[in-house]
Amino acid sequence: MSQRGIEEEREGDVGPGLELEGQEDTTRGLRSYLIGFALAVALTAASFWAVRTHAIYGPGVSIALITLAIAQMGIHLVFFLHITTGPDNTNNVLALIFGVLIVCLVVFGSLWIMTNLNHNMMPMKMLMDMQR
Amino acid sequence: MSVISSFSPVDPNHLGHDNLSLGTEWAAPGRGEGGPASKSVIVSFGFWIFLLSDIVMFSAFFAAFQVVAGNAADMAPSFDLSNVAIETGCLLLSSFLCGVASLCANRRRLLGTEIFLLLTGVLGAVFLTLEIREFVGLIQQHQGPADGAYYSAFFALVGCHGLHVTVGLLWLGTMMAQIFTKGFRHDVIRRLTCFSLFWHALDIVWVAIFSLVYLMRFTP
Numbered sequence: 001m002s003q004r005g006i007e008e009e010r011e012g013d014v015g016p017g018l019e020l021e022g023q024e025d026t027t028r029g030l031r032s033y034l035i036g037f038a039l040a041v042a043l044t045a046a047s048f049w050a051v052r053t054h055a056i057y058g059p060g061v062s063i064a065l066i067t068l069a070i071a072q073m074g075i076h077l078v079f080f081l082h083i084t085t086g087p088d089n090t091n092n093v094l095a096l097i098f099g100v101l102i103v104c105l106v107v108f109g110s111l112w113i114m115t116n117l118n119h120n121m122m123p124m125k126m127l128m129d130m131q132r
Numbered sequence: 133m134s135v136i137s138s139f140s141p142v143d144p145n146h147l148g149h150d151n152l153s154l155g156t157e158w159a160a161p162g163r164g165e166g167g168p169a170s171k172s173v174i175v176s177f178g179f180w181i182f183l184l185s186d187i188v189m190f191s192a193f194f195a196a197f198q199v200v201a202g203n204a205a206d207m208a209p210s211f212d213l214s215n216v217a218i219e220t221g222c223l224l225l226s227s228f229l230c231g232v233a234s235l236c237a238n239r240r241r242l243l244g245t246e247i248f249l250l251l252t253g254v255l256g257a258v259f260l261t262l263e264i265r266e267f268v269g270l271i272q273q274h275q276g277p278a279d280g281a282y283y284s285a286f287f288a289l290v291g292c293h294g295l296h297v298t299v300g301l302l303w304l305g306t307m308m309a310q311i312f313t314k315g316f317r318h319d320v321i322r323r324l325t326c327f328s329l330f331w332h333a334l335d336i337v338w339v340a341i342f343s344l345v346y347l348m349r350f351t352p
Contacts, residue, residue, distance in 0.1 A: 015172060016176055016177065017180075017325050018173065018325060026235050026238065026239055029235045033232060037224070037228040044339075047343055048213070048217055058351075058352040061351040062351045065343045076336045080228075081329060081332050081333070099187060102188045103188055106188065107191050107194055110195035110198075114199045
């Protein structure tokens with residue numbers, strides 16, 4: 001009995017990916033998926049176009065790829081996972097921000113440390129000579 | 133509303149209530165005032181945390197790959213871009229159809245849900261087949277996971293994503309069977325929500341893979 005009571009109460013927080021039920025919510029949900037799908041296809045096509053064309057300044061292509069990838073991840077989060085900035089989504093967004101923080105720490109921290117090590121390491125030949 | 137909910141059987145000991153302000157209380161589950169949040173919210177939020185931790189794990193593989201790829205760029209094979217494009221299209225369409233399936237499930241349409249889940253699974257299987265074909269081709273050219281640091285990192289990262297897709301397909305089959313035999317029970321719906329979150333998150337990881345692993349190889 002109490003189980004039912006919980007299921008029906010939908011005020012307050014909303015979990016990620018939870019749609020509301022009902023006719024107009026279904027059309028709204030479908031529209032959201034369609035918009036997301038169209039934008040994702042456009043961004044994917046832009047990524048594949050960016051590496052084939054010569055219209056973009058060479059060293060800028062990788063930056064374009066990273067930007068397009070981040071944009072597409074945002075599209076997926078908003079339109080497919082339904083993460084919004086609304087007050088009912090505070091917990092989801094906080095968890096997401098924490099996750100992004102850890103991802104950035106791991107990726108950029110590793111790259112930073114490894115480039116630094118690379119820089120400071122003696123060339124292999126010198127190292128070999130010293131060990132003689 | 134406020135008085136009724138303060139005596140709700142859900143929270144008999146008023147653990148989640150501010151008992152001093154019964155009159156001004158407002159329903160705010162999860163913020164310590166309206167009692168515990170509904171089970172579907174708790175389950176999908178918990179699964180969201182799992183997905184984020186899974187993405188953190190992927191980020192470690194990405195970091196390893198980036199470090200190795202930066203130092204052994206000449207080792208990289210010439211990837212087949214059209215194969216990657218087809219894989220990307222399959223996974224993206226599959227993710228979209230999974231969303232449509234969850235919309236059908238919300239309206240309790242059995243046939244629509246099963247059909248869209250089946251299409252989701254077929255596209256996922258096509259993706260997996262293309263990926264395995266690519267892996268087999270690489271291994272046959274002596275570019276397998278044991279043939280150098282670049283390939284170890286490549287197979288660990290992309291293979292881990294492929295493993296997730298495989299597990300997702302098994303889960304998808306289970307969900308189709310459960311919906312068919314048990315109907316749209318609350319627990320089955322919650323599992324389906326978790327599955328669709330999982331499937332969308334795999335697509336997010338794939339966006340990073342096709343951009344950073346494959347397309348980056350073709351930058352001038």
